[in-house]
Every structure is written in structure tokens, then in C-alpha cells.
Amino acid sequence: MRYFSLILLSFFLFSCQENTQIEQSENMEETMDDLSIYQLPSEWNTQDGQTIEFKDLKGKPLVVVMIYTACRTACPRLVADMRMIEERVSSKKMKDIQYVMVSIDPINDTPEKLKQFAKDNQMEGPEWLFLQGTEDGVRDFANIMAVKYKQINPIDFSHSNIISVFDRQGVMKYQKEGLGLVNEEIVNKIVAVAKN
Numbered sequence: 710m711r712y713f714s715l716i717l718l719s720f721f722l723f724s725c726q727e728n729t730q731i732e733q734s735e736n737m738e739e740t741m742d743d744l745s746i747y748q749l750p751s752e753w754n755t756q757d758g759q760t761i762e763f764k765d766l767k768g769k770p771l772v773v774v775m776i777y778t779a780c781r782t783a784c785p786r787l788v789a790d791m792r793m794i795e796e797r798v799s800s801k802k803m804k805d806i807q808y809v810m811v812s813i814d815p816i817n818d819t820p821e822k823l824k825q826f827a828k829d830n831q832m833e834g835p836e837w838l839f840l841q842g843t844e845d846g847v848r849d850f851a852n853i854m855a856v857k858y859k860q861i862n863p864i865d866f867s868h869s870n871i872i873s874v875f876d877r878q879g880v881m882k883y884q885k886e887g888l889g890l891v892n893e894e895i896v897n898k899i900v901a902v903a904k905n
Contacts, residue, residue: 742878742880744880744881745878745879745880746763746771746850746853746875746879746880746881747762747763747764747766747767747878747879748764748879749762749763749764749846749849749850749853750762751763751842751843751845751846751849751850752842752843752846753811753840753841753842753846754819754820754840754841754842755820755823755838755839755840756820756823756824756826756827756838756839757820757824758820761840763879764879766807766809766838766879767877767878767879768877769805769806769807769877770805770806770807770874770875770876770877770899770902770903771806771807771808771809771873771874771875771879772791772794772795772798772806772807772808772809772872772873772874772875772899773809773810773811773854773872773873773874773875774787774790774791774809774810774811774871774872774873775810775811775812775813775847775850775851775854775856775858775868775869775871776788776810776811776812776813777812777813777814777817777818777866777868778812778814778817778818778822778823778826779814779817779864779865780865780866783868783870786870786889787870787872788810788830788832790872790889791808791810791832791872792830792831792832794808794872794895794896794899795808795836795837797893797896798896798899798900798903801896801900803899803900803903805903806836806899806903807836807838808832808836808837808838809838809839809840810823810832810837810838810839810840811840811842811847811850812839812840812841812842812847813847813851813856813858813866813868814860814864814866815841815842815843815844815846815847816844817864818841819841820841823839823840823841824839826839827839853881854871854873854881854884855869855871855884856868856869856871857869869886870886871884871885871886872884872885872895874895874898874899874902875902876902876905877902877905882898882902883895883898883899883902
């Protein structure tokens with residue numbers, strides 16, 4: 710009888726522990742959703758003149774960088790990095806990944822200007838998305854991405870050079886700072902996020 714009682718007690722303890730783990734896992738998922746960029750209420754204009762919110766991109770892994778079209782220093786390098794990343798990820802047969810370029814200059818970077826910039830940089834396919842937001846929307850998004858920027862004259866900005874990877878739920882999974890990305894680390898991270 711004593712042996713049976715111990716087995717029964719062990720069973721109940723194990724059952725309680727399992728439920729606690731399930732509840733913790735569900736709570737973690739809810740917390741993760743709170744970190745999603747899909748929670749942002751801001752609206753953005755695409756290079757094609759459409760108005761979207763980030764939640765419209767739900768279900769796709771995102772590779773995001775913040776630039777401005779008049780930039781002549783860091784942005785051309787960031788654009789080249791994004792093109793290189795897209796080529797390497799595509800060579801691994803990964804599809805349905807959205808490469809997003811968010812302008813930090815919403816006053817000058819109109820949808821028409823972004824469309825021309827995409828054409829000039831051979832980034833016209835459906836995988837490329839250029840966004841113009843409001844000044845407040847851009848500031849909020851930059852804060853989420855930990856991108857620092859400051860306007861230093863009417864057409865120039867000083868800014869961080871960060872490429873961020875978001876999963877299908879809009880939760881940031883990886884960031885890489887710097888220019889001239891030639892390693893496979895970011896490509897491997899994107900592929901891993903896309904497989905989940």
C-alpha cells in the first residue's frame with residue numbers, strides 16, 4: 710500500500726510539473742507576441758504607393774535595414790550588403806523572405822523616389838519592399854531596432870548601420886551591425902529563421 714501511495718504521489722507531482730511547463734510555454738508565446746513589430750500601429754507607404762502596416766507582412770521572415778536615398782556614404786554599402794544577402798539566401802532555395810528598406814527621411818523619400826531608388830539599385834522584384842512612414846512612425850521603429858539617427862542638415866543624416874532579421878511573427882531574432890558583410894553568419898541566421 711505504501712509503495713502504491715508513493716507511485717500515485719509521484720504521478721500527481723509529475724502531472725502538476727508538466728502542466729506548469731505547458732503554462733510557462735504558453736505564457737512565453739504570449740510574451741513573444743508582445744515583442745512583435747506587428748503590434749506597431751503605424752502606417753507606411755510602399756514604393757508602389759500602397760499603404761500598409763507591418764502586420765500585413767505577417768507570415769514572412771523579414772530582413773530589415775534603415776536607409777535614406779540621398780545618402781552617399783553608408784547607405785550604398787548597406788544596399789550592396791542587402792543585395793549580397795538576398796543572392797546568397799536565394800542560392801539556398803529559400804523563398805518567401807521579404808527584404809525591407811525603411812527610410813529614415815520620410816519628408817524627402819516619397820514613394821516615387823523610393824521606386825526610382827529600387828530601380829537604380831536593381832531591387833525591383835517582389836522580395837524588395839521600400840517603406841516611407843511618418844516622422845513619429847520612423848522614430849518608433851528605429852527605437853525598436855536600436856537604430857540611432859540624427860539629421861545633420863536638410864538632406865543628410867548620421868545613422869547606425871544595422872541589419873535586423875525578424876521571424877514570421879515579427880519578433881527580432883538577429884542583428885548585425887557594420888558594413889561590408891562578407892561572412893555567412895547572417896545568411897545562416899536568415900535561413901534558420903525561414904525554416905521555422
